[in-house]
Amino acid sequence: MPSKKSNVLLIYTGGTIGMITDKYSGALHNFQLDQLMRYIPEMKQANCTMDSYTFSPPIDSSDMEPKIWVRLAKIIADNYDKHDGFVILHGTDTMAYTASALSFMLSGLNKPVILTGSQLPIGALRTDGKENLLTSIEIAATKIDGHAAVPEVCIFFEHKLLRGNRTIKLQAENFNAFRSYNHPRLADCGIDINYNFESILPYKKGKVLVPQTTMCQDVVILKLFTGIQEHVVNAILNIPHLKGVVLESFGSGNAPQKAWLIEAVRKATLKGIVIINITQCLQGSVQMERYATGLHLSQAGVVSGADMTTESAITKLMFLFGQGLQADEVRTKMVESIAGEISC
Numbered sequence: 001m002p003s004k005k006s007n008v009l010l011i012y013t014g015g016t017i018g019m020i021t022d023k024y025s026g027a028l029h030n031f032q033l034d035q036l037m038r039y040i041p042e043m044k045q046a047n048c049t050m051d052s053y054t055f056s057p058p059i060d061s062s063d064m065e066p067k068i069w070v071r072l073a074k075i076i077a078d079n080y081d082k083h084d085g086f087v088i089l090h091g092t093d094t095m096a097y098t099a100s101a102l103s104f105m106l107s108g109l110n111k112p113v114i115l116t117g118s119q120l121p122i123g124a125l126r127t128d129g130k131e132n133l134l135t136s137i138e139i140a141a142t143k144i145d146g147h148a149a150v151p152e153v154c155i156f157f158e159h160k161l162l163r164g165n166r167t168i169k170l171q172a173e174n175f176n177a178f179r180s181y182n183h184p185r186l187a188d189c190g191i192d193i194n195y196n197f198e199s200i201l202p203y204k205k206g207k208v209l210v211p212q213t214t215m216c217q218d219v220v221i222l223k224l225f226t227g228i229q230e231h232v233v234n235a236i237l238n239i240p241h242l243k244g245v246v247l248e249s250f251g252s253g254n255a256p257q258k259a260w261l262i263e264a265v266r267k268a269t270l271k272g273i274v275i276i277n278i279t280q281c282l283q284g285s286v287q288m289e290r291y292a293t294g295l296h297l298s299q300a301g302v303v304s305g306a307d308m309t310t311e312s313a314i315t316k317l318m319f320l321f322g323q324g325l326q327a328d329e330v331r332t333k334m335v336e337s338i339a340g341e342i343s344c
């Protein structure tokens, strides 16, 4: 007996993918989702049924906000039982933040949530949006042994399926815009879609989606650079109500060996601010015990963010503090995996 077709919910938030060039003025403007079929008639051949939800007005992803992540999490939760998978059309600029945030907020997720977009508008002749959209829909609809092939939040772009909370945007121009340096690709899409099941989070029978919808924005990213001054660090670490800091350090988690820096960090951690060390390198992990320049941070109370991306670390802090956890609990949970974002 043929199995029932999957039903996919397409959520259109905005971004380049949803733009078309005005015939007369040449300017880019957003189109309505129902016009999609005109630009991608191949969608009619998709082996699934589809519903859609459109943000009105659509937003450029630079305007994304935690309250819009909450809206997305609620849309997915409200439509969870009726759909087998979700495709979110999203601007590429902050896609990695949204994917990371949703991976934490969608607790108990057992179905695919695929974010995709494009570098060229869907109406452009050489658009990459068509392939990105069609393959995302196919992946969101794919079931193996009756359950989702990829039950996690992903980014699909230029033939690659990547874990959302492991991904960074790397290219402002090239079609090949995203990378996941510290986690293997979840699938490679050529003539066939080849899933890398060993790297995909497993489907778990009986899991129930319980969306977490409170995010705390009392966090900051502090990127170290050669020449950073004491008053700059102090100004940041003394922001009123600050709860969490992603400290972007050098190499394997190193920072200048200045007494004022260690003192500022120690004071902040004693006040209950959680400081997470993330490397500025694109690949590899923080190992604060490797050099004296890292060890002093760990002795001052800084927690290793291991191989997490900055996007993942900052949204994880927002999520954990949003749950009302105390600093010590947040420190413990930051080094544990919630959704495959860190290699433990």
Ligand code: ASP
Residues within 6 Å of the ligand: 014, 015, 016, 017, 059, 060, 061, 062, 090, 091, 092, 093, 094, 117, 118, 119
């Ligand atoms: N500025 C756009 C956005 O992120 C770029 C894109 O969609 O690629 O919304």
